[in-house]
Amino acid sequence: MASSTSNTVYDIFQSMDSGAPSSSTAAAARAWLEQHSQSLGLFANGKFVCPVGRRTHAVTDSKGGTVCSLVCAEDEDISSCASSAAAGFKAWGELSGHRRAKVLLRLASTLQRYTQCVSELCDLCQSPCPPSALVRLAQYYAGWAQLRDTLMPEWTPRGVIAVVVSEDCSFYSIWIKVFPALAMGNAVIVVPGAKLAPPALLLAQLFMEAGLPAGALSVVTGDGSVGAKVAQNNQISYLTYSGSQQDGEVFSKQTAGWGLPLSVCLSVSAMCPFIIFESADLDSAVDAVIEAAFKKNKDWQWVLFVQESVLDSVSARLKVRMAGLKCVSLPCESDRSRVDAAVQEAVQQGATLIQSSSPPASGALYPPTALCGLAPPSSAAVSPPPGPLLPILSFRSAAEGAALSNRTPHGQAASIWTEDLTLALETAKSLCVGSVWVNSHSVTDPSFPQCGRRDSGNCTDGGREGLYQYLRPSVSPSLTRSTPASLDYATFGTAASKFMVPEGFDPSSVPRSCFQYVGGKLCKADSGSSRTVQSPGGAVLAHCPDGGRKDVRNAVEAALKVQPGWMKKSPAARALSLYSLSDNLEKRKLDMATSIHAQTGISIEEAEKEVEISITRLSDWAARCDKQTGGMLLLPQTGSALSAPEALGVVGVVLPDTKPLLSLVSLLGAAVSVGNAVIMVPSEKHPLPALDFIQVLQASDIPAGLVSVITGGRNQLTHALANHSEIHAVWYWGSMEGCQFLQHTCCSPLKHLWLHCEEEKAKDGGKYWSHPSPSVQEEMWREAVVWKSVWIPTA
Template sequence: MAGSTTKTVHDIFQSMEYGPSSSSSSTAQSWLDQHSRSLGLFIDGKFVSPTGRQSRTVTDATGGSVCTTVCATEDDISASMSSATSAYKAWNDLSCYQRAKVFLRLASVLQKHSQCVSELCELSQSPTSPATLVRLAQYYAGWAQIRDTSMPDWTPRGVVAVVGSDDCSLYSLWLKAIPALAMGNAVTVIPGVATALPSLLLAQLFVEAGLPSGVLSVLTGSDMSLGAQVAQNSQVNYLTYSGNKQDGEMLAKQTAGWGVPVSYSLSLSSVCPLIIFESADIDSAVDGVIETAFKKKREWRWVLCVQESVWDSVVARLRLRMTGMKSVPLLANSDRAVVDAAVQEAQQQGATLIQSCTPPPSGSAYPPTVLCGVAPSCACVVSPPPGPVLPLLSFRSNAEGVTLGNHSPHGQAASIWTEDLTLALECAKSLSVGSVWVNSHSIADPSLPLSGRKESGTSTDGGREGLYQFLRPTQSPPLPRSTPSSVDYSSFGSAESRASIPEGADPSSIPRSYQQFVGGQQKKADSGCTKSVSGPGGAVLAYCPDGGRKDVRNAVEAAAKVQPGWMKKSPSARAQSLYSLANNLEKRGRDIATSIHKQTGLSLEEASKEVELSVFRLYDLAAWCDKERGGVQLLPQSGSALSIPEAIGVVGVILPDRKPILSLVSLLGAAVAVGNAVVMVPSEKYPLPSLEFIQVLVDSDLPAGVVSVITGGRDQLTHALANHSVIQAIWYWGSKEGCQFLQHSCCSPLKRLWLHSEEEEEKQGGGRDWTHPSLLEEIWREAVVWKSLWIPTA
């Protein structure tokens, strides 16, 4: 036709604007209207709206009010905990088949009400696909069915509190709540504002699926203090948190001293590397970058690392792919100033920009932006701004790329792009992160374990491995609850040891002076001071070094140097070292049994039995070295997924008073069997068996630095271990005040804690049974972290 113009498909796509949203929220609005747009707490299987409570407004993306939620008080917490405690026994007493049926019915109910769930998530600005929740219910229905046969020596913890920050995703929150329920626990969910409405709806759907009343409660509040108030209730047996680091630190300090174990998933705002090697399919890699880096709502923040040989090619494709991309809405108006400041600082430091369009002069939107040529130390790399801003760094060799990927203080995930499978596997093994995706990104499935590293958390969620946080060994009693002591955190462990003048010494014999073991050598304490070691009658048996902060620093430095190499040794090589350790212990068994007899007052026969059992324990641990190695996960998607146990790194161990040699070899053996290095602090009351054991270490073939033994004041050495940034985990047996100090202090830098108050455990019936064989699995699970590796095949 005359005057007509012909447009190509390319022209149409270039000029096409976003159309009006076709989504409707009518189903969710109807559900909210049924509750008069004022949602109460979910307690004992029904909604409860107590009078005289404050309320919190939930807003949508435009700032408009969606509804209000009730802010729970102490009375509401007590009512919820009372209901949960009563319901727990009935829920756990059901057969595995009966519990599994509830989760299968929940999957059907979720599919039936998927529209309402989806719309409510969108209204709350917490978009979550109902299909992922259905997959959660179906996957954990299977684990509920086979719990007793697959984990016969484990039992539920009891009442579990699941806390989420205001910006926590719904999937992250219920990735904790659903497996806790599947294992037979009663669960109280304390959601943030973005997940409050969907969580209340899910609680209602659980009851519709047949969950007994009281097993699941949802408490809403005004801020994170509600989570701490729940943890302080004596009926709570375990607390797990998902969200940002700031709220996690506050929760750690507020729950310190209450005697409740706490785990953290601090994935929000974690800095994750996306590494493109020269062997990658560049077009696919750039498409992956665009897809993951410039979303409106990102749980993680990405840093792009590109090999120099393909730098120009990647930058050219980024320019081409970003042409015409529209500005991305920021999550909050205040984020605009943060993004502007970060971009300006990067430009002042020499960065060049790739932007899809000119930034608007104001408003809560910003165009997709790549900051080219920034340095690893730049603020936008260490902590990328909360917006569609992607720092771009270069590296030369493959090893340098891995080093750059490990530069972040976080260890949540990494995406690597290469067509070289050998390089992909080696890189995945070397990256200190919990999840690695090869030629892909952001793939999640409940069968894959998610373990945060470094500042990304202490919790393992997903898979079989994530279930154990909600279980305890059947032979171990529940951890006793307590109330906080008056602890001066700034001065804890800072008091100098008091010199003592021994009384009743036998002038005809001179007590032996021992040395500590640091970096493979027997040494005096750096201070040169010693402490007397007394027997049951008060007579001085020996003198031991009075170690301090400098000794801990020397031991940790030696451990940090040798641990990566020790971890890379084959499991069979580590097993041979443990067999050697067992043989040397057997040879010196008489001397160590004598030291136990003199120090603790046990008969020589009982002491000999403890040494004999310690030898057997080392043989058992040596056999475990190459037996528990993870496996292949079967996923709904096409591809191969591996779950791999790895060493934590450097572990600080403060040993108990009970069974001084058996506890030592059990903890030491399990830690080094999987590739950790250990800094051990013997019992301050009974150090002599540990000092005798040093000669066993000297005669063994363990690399120097893998194990160090430092004697001295327990509080002083605990303080030194807690404040050392290289220590990744602390296993502690000691005072109630020491447990409280570690909970309060080990949140920055974050450390994995395994805490035991010996005084409180004695009150509960004598403490841990170190002779029980099932103890090995519990210690082994404390000694490893899990890495999931995903390799697509299509």
């Protein structure tokens, strides 16, 4: 019988307090730590390695006690680990998909045997993760390991993948990247934050027990600089980072110029809208928002948007539900002043304060707090500090609610509460986020693609869509590893164009003057300057505009006006527009072939072949418009989930020198077929085929402003594209210096980057563009879309 001093179930229910904490002593986890003398080293070549003479740092539990110490890896440790990973990749990649699947399935069984130890170690290190979620990951990606060779026959693993995760991320965020990378046949080096390292090392050991080849999975521990050091190793082929926006920006700049593709997930402290409509079950919605906003370990910062007609009802329910809730610990004691300042400012601006209790005089504890009636520009609503704060804003119509929700700089996720399914789906479609939950929140499953938008990241995790970041088409060369150049980022692309004095000028032939295409109109460059275009023999063919920053700005303004309407068009309507573009190109194929021949010097037969392939390529993109549209996901839980590709927005494309027409129509078709607007920068060396293609654009029914063509210096226009905040992606074919500049610059605001070294691509003579492999067009299409997933519970 319970003692008289114990709370009854009724008392707990009335106060909404949690029950008594578990009295577990974490015996299994501590026993595992004792096996390693509470001093954990690296995990490399299939075993624990404790190099001597290294710095160490301590991992502490929630009470400040020491859990264990970790070794800080140095350069020679990283080099040794990368070498073993390269050997592990060879052994792991040579296995059949069936054998890789068997290893992952054995790991699922192993995890089930060690559930208690994994769970206790995660809790000790303040990185809780249910082992069942890890088991589900192993089972799900075992299936993809089995099917990769069948369903993705023309894709190949990248090699050694480095997964860098900061300690403020969840433990699950490591393995949602590691499992698919391994399933696709890559080797993985994990660089976890301090509190994530002990359970990561335990899982690496369990992988070996399941039969993973030595070196296929490594764990490197250390301070915040270790991730950048790992990226500098030439054995690494791909880099992915998870953490906060600020740390991600620093990491992107540290790794710029190393010739590494990088994807980032910046979901930590991302602001996510929680929208309650008047048609919602208010009691359920309020219970859910309290659970999401005030739990200790939350992945995101929620902002509550309530329809005006039910704002008072929601506020009253919040006041009742929050009464008596316990204080929540802040990430660190220094955050206390930020929280106090935000609350004080909100109250001074007229917000109504709802708190579970009075705040303690000092310390890292703070009561759950709601700030009701905030104005949208309030700093507490725009950038709330970390902690148990819930900003509350009101809206009148559904359109206004979606517009207010889209004002946040992040686009990670949203929760919608309404009993009207039509309203829920329409709102989900209009939100600029990657994941939407209807009448639920924070539901995850590896089959559920989660894609960051805007400042939340540029990668997709989960589902089939999340596999492609760890693969590349077999016919496509990877980005060449390099050493960062000594580059002045402030002056890159700002030098004025050099005036060219042509030699051997023939007064009997006057070169033609060309115009660029901006906003549906032919125009000169804003600067009024021109560049001389020469044939391979040195003869002057034409003068083309020398575009710059102002021309890019005009093109973006035109694109932003027309792109939303183009995206809303039906796929069939977009297909008809692309078919008309293909037909008009066919009508001018002789003129286009002559232009290519005069500009590049290739034979007229080769030029005609390039035009023919370009016509077919545009028809291919037209046919694809309504063929790849996502679908319904199969889930282990009750409920339904939908996943669909959406347009990125405005895409800047810097074209290569090889295949000047075919490369243009291939990338243009990929971008506009899914609803993007595009700003094309033709080859600086061979711009005339792109300028002649403008006449094809004018004769088609492509909306004015959807496609702009701006000629000029490659570096100057790359600089303009990179620094425009409304350009959402940059596809670049050019120098390694240009790739380095884009990686360094396009991390704030974050852009999707698709980078290629022109020198490497030119070695195949442009065969990449005309290659018949379906994976080439598949790669282009996937670079042109982001994914949105909608979860709808049914029970």
